[in-house]
Amino acid sequence: MNKRFRIVLLGMAIGLAGLLVGCHRTSDEERIRQAIASAGHAAEQADVSALSDVLSDDFDGNGGQLDRRQLTGLLRVARFRGETLHALVGPLQVEQRGDRYIARFSVTLARGDKLLPAQVGIYDVESAWRREGAKWVCFAASWKT
Template identity: 55%
Template structure:
């Protein structure tokens, strides 16, 4: 009995490969955005996050989600395949994302985007510290 318990505990303690952990973090950010959950989305961004080369910071993106939540907006997120590449102890995740909204706050910002995001580990969590996004040319 004791051996079975120890085996089960040790078996559950395996480390998730970093690339897989980054994929999970990207998915968690996607789900937080779609749930219009500013707190959960904030948890996926580093405190020094910068978006689109300084156009956005962590506070601005989180406040946008808070405002969307207050206005009863819905956000739908459809992600394409995520490519994750190591860069030393950090990772770059690239993907396409299609955003649609059921409200009026975000319509000009909705559409298809190509996203490149940079991730690092802080504590035990993977957080995005930089991201750029742009709409593909027609």
């Protein structure tokens, strides 16, 4: 083999390896982790649409205490009032159960002005996720202090 041919062959091999790495499919667990991060960011930005994107239409919060409409309504009120919200998601565990997933994590929610929070709450959260089309949505969540 001549030198030029080997260089071309090596270049093609490197290019193919790059394509294979670039085509890596995001795991379902990683998609759920990303959705949880998106929900936290949506809460901080009071972005009702972004929060709605990660909740199923039949979302059930804390055993019937809060549905999707009520949860997004609370975020709408916070936005209307100009309230500042902060959400810090703690360690996250994601466990597959059949074709669904359970995610457990802690979240620290703070509300108040920009310098010091007026209220702080730390919650242990367990959320249930299912695939709807191409995305994962939270269909149930429970939390306790």
